[in-house]
Structure formats: structure tokens, C-alpha cells
Amino acid sequence: MATSGTKRRSTAKAMAASQKEISVSEFFAKNRHLLGFDNPRKALLTTVKEAVDNSLDACEEAGILPEIWVHIQPTSANRYKVGIQDNGPGILKKQIPLIFGKLLYGSKFHRLRQSRGQQGIGISAAGMYGVQTTGKPVKIVSKVSVRKPAHYYEIQIDTKKNEPKILNGKGEGVDIPPGEKGAKYIEKHGIEWVDQPHGTRVTIELEAKYVRGRGSVDEYLTQTAIANPHVTLHYLDPDDYQYDFLRSTDQLPSEPKEIKPHPYGVEVGRMAQMFEESEAMSVSEFMRTKFSRVTPAVAKKVCTTAKVSSRVSVHKVDRPQIDKLYEAIQATRISPPATDCICPIGEDLILKGLHQVVPGEFYAAATRPPGVYRGNPFQIEVGLAYGGTAPTQNITKELLLELLEETDTRTVRQFLIHTFNGLGGDAADKIVKTSGLKTRQAPGGLKPKDRDKLFDAMKHVNVAEGQQMEVMRYANRVPLQFQQSACAVTQTILGTNWRGYGLSQSRGAMPKGPVSLMVHIASVWVPFTSESKEAIASYPEIQKEIRLGLQAVGRKLGMYLRRRMKVKQQSDRREIFLRYLKEVAGAVSVINAAEEKELYDQLVAVAQKRTAEADMKLDDRGRKIEEDPTEMNLGENVLIVDPAGHEAAINRVVTEEEEEGAEE
Numbered sequence: 001m002a003t004s005g006t007k008r009r010s011t012a013k014a015m016a017a018s019q020k021e022i023s024v025s026e027f028f029a030k031n032r033h034l035l036g037f038d039n040p041r042k043a044l045l046t047t048v049k050e051a052v053d054n055s056l057d058a059c060e061e062a063g064i065l066p067e068i069w070v071h072i073q074p075t076s077a078n079r080y081k082v083g084i085q086d087n088g089p090g091i092l093k094k095q096i097p098l099i100f101g102k103l104l105y106g107s108k109f110h111r112l113r114q115s116r117g118q119q120g121i122g123i124s125a126a127g128m129y130g131v132q133t134t135g136k137p138v139k140i141v142s143k144v145s146v147r148k149p150a151h152y153y154e155i156q157i158d159t160k161k162n163e164p165k166i167l168n169g170k171g172e173g174v175d176i177p178p179g180e181k182g183a184k185y186i187e188k189h190g191i192e193w194v195d196q197p198h199g200t201r202v203t204i205e206l207e208a209k210y211v212r213g214r215g216s217v218d219e220y221l222t223q224t225a226i227a228n229p230h231v232t233l234h235y236l237d238p239d240d241y242q243y244d245f246l247r248s249t250d251q252l253p254s255e256p257k258e259i260k261p262h263p264y265g266v267e268v269g270r271m272a273q274m275f276e277e278s279e280a281m282s283v284s285e286f287m288r289t290k291f292s293r294v295t296p297a298v299a300k301k302v303c304t305t306a307k308v309s310s311r312v313s314v315h316k317v318d319r320p321q322i323d324k325l326y327e328a329i330q331a332t333r334i335s336p337p338a339t340d341c342i343c344p345i346g347e348d349l350i351l352k353g354l355h356q357v358v359p360g361e362f363y364a365a366a367t368r369p370p371g372v373y374r375g376n377p378f379q380i381e382v383g384l385a386y387g388g389t390a391p392t393q394n395i396t397k398e399l400l401l402e403l404l405e406e407t408d409t410r411t412v413r414q415f416l417i418h419t420f421n422g423l424g425g426d427a428a429d430k431i432v433k434t435s436g437l438k439t440r441q442a443p444g445g446l447k448p449k450d451r452d453k454l455f456d457a458m459k460h461v462n463v464a465e466g467q468q469m470e471v472m473r474y475a476n477r478v479p480l481q482f483q484q485s486a487c488a489v490t491q492t493i494l495g496t497n498w499r500g501y502g503l504s505q506s507r508g509a510m511p512k513g514p515v516s517l518m519v520h521i522a523s524v525w526v527p528f529t530s531e532s533k534e535a536i537a538s539y540p541e542i543q544k545e546i547r548l549g550l551q552a553v554g555r556k557l558g559m560y561l562r563r564r565m566k567v568k569q570q571s572d573r574r575e576i577f578l579r580y581l582k583e584v585a586g587a588v589s590v591i592n593a594a595e596e597k598e599l600y601d602q603l604v605a606v607a608q609k610r611t612a613e614a615d616m617k618l619d620d621r622g623r624k625i626e627e628d629p630t631e632m633n634l635g636e637n638v639l640i641v642d643p644a645g646h647e648a649a650i651n652r653v654v655t656e657e658e659e660e661g662a663e664e
């Protein structure tokens with residue numbers, strides 16, 4: 001009853017009228033930021049990412065070396081059409097509508113197996129965003145074999161019901177005829193298809209914004225190429241520039257194995273649900289078949305501790321008994337989960353991938369042995385690239401002018417940061433200051449005189465000094481580009497003392513220097529901090545492994561840098577000696593009439609011997625060539641290269657003609 005002075009506003013009955021079920025699609029349509037669609041710029045990236053990740057998963061699962069085509073086309077001021085095709089196994093006709101038109105439908109959620117996707121939301125959410133922002137349906141072409149025609153669907157998600165609505169072929173989709181007729185059909189429907197014996201192409205039109213640089217599609221594709229050296233990627237960007245990332249190995253990652261959940265990793269509520277869902281069987285059989293690492297002896301021990309008969313049927317076990325079984329599991333020693341279900345990239349391929357895309361002179365990699373968090377096996381890998389001439393310093397004037405033409409950034413400072421990977425804000429400020437340009441100067445409007453000033457400043461400012469470590473985070477080979485500070489990887493890097501490895505670092509900050517670091521976590525279930533899969537949760541077991549991985553490559557970097565410093569010191573010393581030896585030889589020969597030339601040669605020989613370190617050459621594994629090869633054995637997982645000119649650190653676009661020209 002309403003108390004005096006307050007007026008009853010509604011009744012339970014009236015309120016009941018407005019209470020109704022919320023479909024998962026309605027929920028995510030309203031909360032699209034949870035899935036990575038917070039703004040038009042990110043929406044574009046997320047769409048490409050979901051489709052490319054699916055393509056890679058499908059190809060690898062089918063045992064096909066992936067080849068992927070990505071095309072982003074502007075259709076109006078703030079709309080883009082995104083087409084992603086793979087040479088994967090294709091998708092069965094009847095599955096297509098469910099995959100692209102229903103949220104939470106997928107093959108990966110219910111299994112514990114390493115893959116990029118895990119939730120079954122990704123591509124249907126991208127399609128839903130497209131329909132919501134442009135009204136255009138998702139268009140899918142899929143071909144499962146050479147003998148069958150490609151099938152074509154136009155689909156819209158019905159958010160109220162979370163069901164697909166098929167718009168073409170009277171709800172059945174249509175087969176695309178072969179040859180000329182098919183080509184015409186494809187063109188007429190505003191889609192594309194690279195002729196392949198099998199594969200899938202998804203086309204989504206969406207409200208989006210295309211920006212290069214940090215967090216862009218370009219960055220995602222480049223980083224994907226690093227962690228997936230077995231993939232060939234063709235990318236035609238909105239300005240019709242073509243990028244081709246060619247595979248550097250024909251070796252597919254080995255096939256990940258599916259595992260059952262480990263008893264330590266299952267919470268009591270989930271366990272109760274498993275009991276309920278199970279087909280009829282005894283508790284002992286249930287324990288042995290639904291979990292990994294439960295032997296008959298372990299099952300018996302758990303049942304005895306819980307005082308539950310091992311022969312009783314699972315459907316007769318009540319909730320208090322399940323609680324007892326759960327407690328008994330925690331008190332029983334069970335061997336840790338098998339870890340051979342994880343497929344790391346491997347040290348050799350990390351070195352190859354990094355070297356292909358990141359400039360540098362020294363590379364190191366470490367693949368840690370597998371660990372376990374909450375019953376889930378995982379494995380950490382770390383790769384490091386150091387040095388190389390700064391891309392701002394070895395750039396040609398012509399290239400700079402082209403880059404200034406291409407850029408869509410607003411200020412020169414932004415242009416520098418976005419174009420040159422790894423160039424921090426400090427270094428960009430230094431270049432702008434040295435050039436004498438105004439801080440907010442736009443790169444497009446630079447006069448020839450100002451361009452000269454900028455070019456001069458870029459040549460002369462030693463950017464390596466202020467440069468910050470560039471961090472690339474990966475989960476199951478997928479680059480993570482947002483939420484950097486919330487991620488266990490970043491937190492562990494910040495908590496590591498890099499000064500011990502020859503880099504400068506202020507307390508609690510990222511280390512400085514021309515270093516790129518990649519950290520990869522592979523797991524059957526990656527613990528993301530949210531559905532948009534952008535950051536790794538900070539489980540202590542995971543952080544410890546990351547730390548050990550960082551230390552492994554850090555130590556090698558430290559050894560390499562100390563050795564390099566020694567070479568430099570000795571060669572400086574030798575230079576000083578040589579500068580004065582002529583004088584010394586002359587003076588001595590005046591005093592004791594010694595043969596000047598002979599004396600000089602002898603003195604030079606002594607100086608060279610005393611500064612022998614300066615002649616030291618390292619082979620590509622960091623071992624000293626000549627003399628004692630064991631003195632700095634950095635092990636197998638390092639690569640040392642000639643750091644001369646390398647344009648990989650420049651975020652730019654290469655047209656097809658330019659590429660052809662380069663080959664001639």
C-alpha cells in the first residue's frame with residue numbers, strides 16, 4: 001500500500017504488461033560497443049577482422065593454405081562496401097543463413113579447441129551492423145566444390161527473433177551459373193568473386209570511416225601477416241591501392257586438438273548444468289567421459305570423498321551431492337590438462353614473420369612451454385625486433401613527397417606518427433620543432449620550402465632516442481589493437497625492468513628505443529576481458545609466463561647490445577690510436593733514428609691487436625665469426641641481419657603499376 005504523501009505509480013499487473021523477453025540480437029544491437037562497433041572507424045576494422053579471422057579458421061580447419069582477398073570500396077561519403085573472400089572449404093547452403101543471420105550460432109563455442117573465433121557472434125554482428133546503418137543486406141557467395149555452382153544469398157537479420165531473413169530466390173537463395181552468364185549476374189548484384197574451386201565471399205555495406213595508422217584495417221592486416229606467415233593476403237584499399245602480403249612458408253600450423261574441460265576449470269554451476277544435460281550414465285562414467293584427465297581411480301576417489309556412489313545414475317544426483325562432488329574434485333590430485341592441444345607459431349616462424357615486416361638488425365624469439373590457467377592450457381610466445389635505421393632517416397625526398405600527397409592526417413605531427421611505425425609522439429614533436437614548422441600545420445598545404453625543412457629535420461633528428469617500444473599483442477594469431485592498457489601483456493611489459501637489457505625506461509613507463517615486441521597467447525579458450533576480444537585478462541599464471549618470455553628475449557637483446565657497444569668503444573679507441581701513431585713514429589725516429597715506416601707498421605699492428613674487438617663480426621645467429629665461436633652464443637632463436645634500407649616500417653600504399661614497375 002502506498003504510504004501517505006507518495007502516490008502509487010504503477011502496479012505489478014501494469015508492470016507485467018511491459019515485461020518481455022529480450023532477444024540476444026536486440027541486446028547487442030543496442031549495445032554494439034560491446035562487440036567492437038563503438039564508432040564508424042572501429043566498425044570497419046571489426047567487420048574486416050571478423051570475416052578474415054573466420055576465413056583463416058575455416059581454411060586451417062580444412063587443411064587448406066589460406067589465400068584471402070579483402071576489398072574496401074567507398075560507396076558514399078560515410079559508407080563503405082567490404083568484401084572478403086577466402087579459398088576455404090565453403091559453407092553448406094543450409095548453414096549460410098544461420099551463420100550470417102543469427103547471433104550466437106557457430107561451431108566453436110562448445111568445444112575447447114584453439115581457434116580465432118570462439119563465441120559465434122562475430123560475422124553475424126557485423127552483418128547486423130551493416131543492415132542497421134545502411135539497410136543493405138549481407139551478401140554471401142559460397143562454393144563447396146568444383147562440380148557444384150556457387151550459391152548466392154542475400155540475408156538480413158531479424159533482430160526481434162534473432163533469425164535470418166533470406167531476401168533472394170524466394171527464401172532459398174540462388175545458384176550462380178558458370179561462365180559469362182555468372183560473371184554478369186555477379187556484376188549486376190554489386191558483388192565480386194575471384195574464381196576459385198571453393199571458398200566463401202561475404203559482402204557487407206556499412207556506415208564506416210576509413211583512417212590509416214593506429215587501429216586501422218591496414219595495421220590489422222600487416223600484423224596478421226606477421227603472426228600468420230603461412231597466409232597470402234591481397235588487399236585493395238578504398239583508394240584502390242593494392243597491397244599483397246605473400247606467404248613466407250607453405251607449412252600450415254599443425255592441427256589443434258580438441259580437449260575436454262579439466263575438472264579444476266569447471267565451476268560448480270557449470271558442473272550442475274553438465275549433470276543435467278548429460279545422457280543417462282553412472283557418475284563414474286560421467287566423470288571419465290566428460291572431463292579430461294579423470295582416470296577410473298580418480299573418479300572413484302572423488303566419489304568416495306564426496307560420499308556419492310560412483311554407480312548411481314547422473315540424473316539421480318541432487319544439488320547438495322553435486323556440491324560435495326565439486327569440493328571433492330578440488331581436494332583430489334588430478335594431473336594437469338594435456339598441453340599438446342596448443343599450436344604455437346614457433347620461434348623460427350616468428351623470426352621469419354617479424355623480419356619480413358618489421359625493420360631491424362637483431363631479432364629474437366621465445367616460445368614458452370605450455371601452462372594452465374583455470375584448467376585451460378595456454379602457451380606464450382614472444383618475439384623482439386631491434387634497431388634498423390629509423391624509417392624517417394633513410395627516406396628519400398621523392399617518397400616523402402608522395403607520402404605527403406597520400407596522407408589524410410590533419411597535422412604534420414599526426415602524419416609522422418601515423419606513417420612511420422614505432423615513431424612515438426616525442427620523436428614527432430622533435431622533428432616538427434627542428435623543422436621550424438607550426439605545430440598545427442597541415443601536411444597537405446606545405447609549401448615546397450616547408451617540405452624541404454621537414455625533409456631536413458627528418459634526416460637529422462635522431463628519433464631512436466625518444467622512440468617508444470612498439471607492442472603487438474596477439475591471441476590465437478589475431479592482432480589485438482585496442483584496450484592496450486587493460487591487457488595483461490601491457491601490464492607485464494610495464495612491470496619488467498628493461499634497463500637491465502640495455503633499454504632506457506622511466507619507472508612505470510614503456511621502455512624506449514627502436515624495439516618492436518610481439519607477444520602471442522595461444523589457448524583453447526582465451527580469457528578476454530570483454531566480448532569484443534580486445535584485451536587479455538590478468539590471470540597470474542598467464543602474467544608469469546609472459547614475464548618469463550619477455551625475460552628470455554630481453555636477456556638476448558642485452559647481450560647483443562653490450563657486445564655492440566664494446567665493438568663501438570674499441571673502434572673509437574683504435575681511431576684515436578691511429579690518429580697519433582704517425583706523429584709518434586716520426587718523433588721516435590728523430591730521437592733514436594729508427595726506421596719510421598717500420599716503426600709505424602709495428603705500432604699499427606699493436607693498436608689493432610689491442611682493439612681486436614672492433615673487428616668482431618657476428619654471424620646471423622649472433623655467434624662471433626673467427627676466433628672463439630662460443631663466446632656469445634645466443635642460441636638458435638635469434639636472427640641478426642644487415643640493417644640497411646628497409647621500407648617496411650612505412651605505413652603506405654603501393655599501387656599495382658608501381659609494383660609492376662619495380663619488377664621490371
Ligand SMILES: Nc1ncnc2c1ncn2[C@@H]1O[C@H](COP(=O)(O)OP(=O)(O)OP(=O)(O)O)[C@@H](O)[C@H]1O
Pocket residue numbers: 050054055058086088089090091099105106107108109116117118119120121122123124125200
Ligand atoms: N568463411 C567461412 N568459411 C567457412 N565457415 C565459416 C566461415 N565464416 C564463418 N563460418 C562458420 O560460421 C560460424 C560462425 O561464425 P561467427 O563469426 O559468427 O562466430 P565464431 O567465429 O564462431 O566466433 P566469434 O564470435 O568469437 O568470432 C563459425 O563458427 C564457422 O563454423
